[in-house]
Amino acid sequence: MSEQDHLFAQPQAKVADFIFNENVARVFPDMIKRSVPGYPTIVENIGVIAAQFAQPNTVLYDLGCSLGAVSQSLRRHVQCDSTKIIAVDNSTAMIQRCDEYMSAQSSMYEELQPIEVIEADILSLDLLPASVVALNFTLQFIDPEKRLSLLRKIHSALHPKGALLLSEKIRFESQADQTLLNDLHIAFKRANGYSEMEIAQKRSALENVMMIDSIEVHRQRLQEAGFTSVTPWFQCFNFASFVALP
Known part of the structure; x- marks a missing residue:
């Protein structure tokens, strides 16, 4: 069961860098629901979109799967012969809980x-032929210098009629836009019960591990990786999701 997120509710003398450990895994559903505007809509519609691109005899990847919300959505919506979902994360705590959730879903429906849950580094993972690859708030935690090579690897593995579904927190080229959308995001977190201290301490924990890009940078990088079409299909405040076609 998920607990309520109070990880940053007490003052910390030194805020450590954010890591996806057991403490985070325990509260993650509550954390992300209260921190990422539009998250349930993104997750549900990744499954809907994936169903339009899934091809027989291919893999559907959920890279950086955390607790497997996207994988569950893929399983609900995709009905395509001879496909398999592979959920991958490098966090032991996340993968253990993800595996439990997938087993529970399998027993209910x-x-x-079919799904395979793997603990691995997606940067070193050899990808099988795939028709759908989901990177749902994952790329932003990858070393910026390694993002292009990962996207090129994904592009090489994708079926010509497949798609990459990419969701990210984004920044804005205009400082006025950046300030406005950042302020609105903070208001969203306040409205969901986070205190000023929790907001500030979590921001400190993330500043060295989550490097965000603008829509323009994402589009340019995806095109450089070989994708011919990059279409934003969702945005809420400073969070967006894209469909990239090979």
Whole structure:
């Protein structure tokens, strides 16, 4: 069961860098629901969109799967013969809980897509032929110098009729836009019960590990990786999701 997120509710003499450990895994559903505007809509519609691009005899990847919310959405919506979902994360705590959630989902519903849950570094993972790859708030935690090579690897593995579904926190080229959307995001977190101290301490924890890009940078990098079309399909404040076609 998920607990309420109080990880930053007490003052910390030194805020450590954010890591996806057992403490985070325990509260993650509450944390992300209260921190990422539009998250349930993004997750549900990744499954809907994926169903339009899934091809027989291919893999559907959820890279950086955390607790497997996207994988569950893929299983609910994709009905395509001879496909398999592979959920990958490098956090032991996340993968253990993800595996439990997938097993519970399998016991509740019949005829779901088969799924394999793997603990691995997606940068070193050899990708099988795939028709859908989801990077749902994952790329922003990858070393910026390694993002292009990862996207090139994904592009090489993608079926010509497949798609990359990429969700990210974004920054804005205009300082006025950046300030406005950042302020609105903070207001969203306040409205969801986070205190000023929690907001500030979590921001400090993330500043060295989550490097965000603008829509323009994402589009340019995806095109450099070989994608011919990059379409934003969702944005809420400073969070967006894209469909990139090979």
